[in-house]
Amino acid sequence: MSIGSLLDGPVFLRDLSREPIVIDRADGVYLYGEDGRAYLDAAAGAAVASVGHGRTELADVLRAQATRVAYAHPGAFITRPTIELAEKMIARAPAGFSRVFFTSGGSESVEAGIKLARQVHLAHGRAERIKVVSRRTSYHGATLGALAVTDQAERTAPFTALMRIEPKIAPCYPYRCTWCHADRRCTLECADDLARVVEAEGAAQIAAFIAEPIVGSSAPGAAAEPAYWRRVRAICDEHDIVFIADEVMSGNGRSGTWWAMQQADVLPDLIATAKGTGAGYASLGALLVSDEMFDAFRARRDDFRHGHTYSGHPVAAAIGSRVIDIIEREGLLQRVQTMGVHLLQRLHETFDDHPHVGDIRGAGLLAGVEFVADRANRNPFPSAAGVRARVRQACLDRGLYIYPGGGSAGALGGDHALLAPPFVIDEAQIDALVRTLREGLDAALADVL
Numbered sequence: 183m184s185i186g187s188l189l190d191g192p193v194f195l196r197d198l199s200r201e202p203i204v205i206d207r208a209d210g211v212y213l214y215g216e217d218g219r220a221y222l223d224a225a226a227g228a229a230v231a232s233v234g235h236g237r238t239e240l241a242d243v244l245r246a247q248a249t250r251v252a253y254a255h256p257g258a259f260i261t262r263p264t265i266e267l268a269e270k271m272i273a274r275a276p277a278g279f280s281r282v283f284f285t286s287g288g289s290e291s292v293e294a295g296i297k298l299a300r301q302v303h304l305a306h307g308r309a310e311r312i313k314v315v316s317r318r319t320s321y322h323g324a325t326l327g328a329l330a331v332t333d334q335a336e337r338t339a340p341f342t343a344l345m346r347i348e349p350k351i352a353p354c355y356p357y358r359c360t361w362c363h364a365d366r367r368c369t370l371e372c373a374d375d376l377a378r379v380v381e382a383e384g385a386a387q388i389a390a391f392i393a394e395p396i397v398g399s400s401a402p403g404a405a406a407e408p409a410y411w412r413r414v415r416a417i418c419d420e421h422d423i424v425f426i427a428d429e430v431m432s433g434n435g436r437s438g439t440w441w442a443m444q445q446a447d448v449l450p451d452l453i454a455t456a457k458g459t460g461a462g463y464a465s466l467g468a469l470l471v472s473d474e475m476f477d478a479f480r481a482r483r484d485d486f487r488h489g490h491t492y493s494g495h496p497v498a499a500a501i502g503s504r505v506i507d508i509i510e511r512e513g514l515l516q517r518v519q520t521m522g523v524h525l526l527q528r529l530h531e532t533f534d535d536h537p538h539v540g541d542i543r544g545a546g547l548l549a550g551v552e553f554v555a556d557r558a559n560r561n562p563f564p565s566a567a568g569v570r571a572r573v574r575q576a577c578l579d580r581g582l583y584i585y586p587g588g589g590s591a592g593a594l595g596g597d598h599a600l601l602a603p604p605f606v607i608d609e610a611q612i613d614a615l616v617r618t619l620r621e622g623l624d625a626a627l628a629d630v631l
C-alpha cells in the first residue's frame with residue numbers, strides 16, 4: 183500500500199485541495215474506504231450506480247463478454263450485445279423512437295445530438311442553421327460543444343474564449359422565477375422565452391434546442407410540468423428546430439419511468455443519455471433517435487460524420503442490457519417511484535423549518551436541496567464561504583456521500599446538494615441519509631455563521 187499524500191502522486195486529481203478517500207470496495211448503497219469506513223452513496227456517484235454497487239451478476243456478464251469478444255472497431259463491425267441493447271432500449275423508449283447511437287458518456291451523447299441535428303439541417307439545405315439554444319442554469323457536459331450549451335459559470339468561465347457561446351433562455355425553475363405565481367405555479371412565460379430568443383436570434387439560424395427534463399447538477403430536481411414541454415415542442419415545430427432532451431441524469435429509470443419525457447407525454451426528437459445506462463459497471467451512453475429524425479437523415483445521407491473508438495463497445499453493451507433486465511426483474515421503476523416519494527417526504531419533514539434551506543424539490547430519485555443564507559430574500563451564501571464543500575465534508579465525516587453543486591442562483595452562485603441514490607435504497611437507509619444530511623449541514627453551517 184502506498185504511503186504519503188495522493189496529492190503528490192502520479193494521478194492528476196480533479197481536486198487538488200483535499201486528500202481523496204480511497205474506495206476499496208462497494209456493495210448495495212455503500213462504498214467502503216481503505217480507511218475502514220462505510221459511506222452511504224446518496225448520489226449513486228452522480229446518478230450513475232442505479233442498480234447498486236457490487237453486483238456479481240454484472241461482473242459475470244463483464245467477464246463472459248470480454249472473454250468472447252471485448253472489442254471490434256465500430257467503423258467496420260458490430261457485435262450481438264450492441265444489437266440486443268439497441269433493441270431493448272427502443273422497446274422501452276417513447277413511441278416513435280427507432281434508433282440508438284451508442285457513446286461512452288453523457289458529453290459524447292450531447293455532442294452526437296448536436297452534430298446529428300446539424301447534419302439533418304445540412305442535408306435539407308438549411309446550412310444557415312448553426313445555433314443551439316439551451317437554458318440558463320443547466321449542465322450538458324464537459325467537452326467544448328456540450329459546454330457551449332451549458333450555463334454554469336464555474337464550469338464554463340475558463341473556456342468561454344474557446345467557444346461560440348450559444349443563446350440561452352430562462353430555465354423553468356419556480357424557486358427563482360420572476361414570472362411564476364406566488365405559489366410557484368408556472369405561467370409558461372419561461373417556455374415562451376424560447377420563442378422570444380428564437381425570434382431575436384433569427385429562427386432560420388437555430389439548429390436545435392436542448393434541455394434537461396429534470397435538472398441535474400446545476401439546479402438538482404427542478405422539473406417542468408407537461409404544459410411547459412408541450413409549449414416548447416410547439417415552438418420547435420413551428421420553426422423546424424430539433425428538440426434534444428438531455429436525459430443523461432434523468433433517464434434510464436431515475437424519474438420512475440424509463441424516460442422523464444414519457445411522463446410529460448411530449449416527444450423530443452433526440453434523447454441524450456448515459457450514467458445509468460451502464461450503471462457504473464461500464465462507460466456507456468446513447469443518443470436515442472426518433473423515426474422522424476432518422477428518416478430525415480437517411481433520406482439524404484448514409485454516413486453520420488461522427489463517432490468514437492469505443493462507440494457500441496460489446497462489453498459495455500452487454501452490461502447495459504443486463505442493467506435493463508435487473509431493473510425490470512426487481513421492479514425498480516416502481517421502487518424509484520415509492521422511494522422518491524419517501525425521500526421528498528423525509529426531506530420536507532426535516533428541512534422545511536430550516537433557516538438555511540430555501541428549496542426542496544425532485545422527481546423520482548433525483549432530488550435537490552438548495553442552501554441559502556437568507557430564506558426571506560433567497561440570497562445564497564457568498565462563494566467565499568465555501569458552503570457546499572463544507573457540507574460535503576461534514577457529511578463525509580459522518581459516513582454520507584452527497585453530490586454538492588453550485589450555480590443554482592445564477593451569477594450570484596448558490597449551493598445545493600444533489601441526492602440521487604441507487605434505486606435499491608430502502609426506507610431506513612433514506613431516513614439515515616436525511617438525518618445525516620441534517621447533521622452534516624448544521625455542523626458545516628456552524629463554522630460559517
Ligand SMILES: Cc1ncc(COP(=O)(O)O)c(C=O)c1O
Pocket residue numbers: 228287288289290292321322323324394398399428429430431456457
Ligand atoms: C444532464 C447532463 N448532461 C450531460 C452530462 C455529461 O455527462 P458525462 O459526465 O458522462 O460526460 C452530465 C453529467 O453530469 C449531465 O448531468
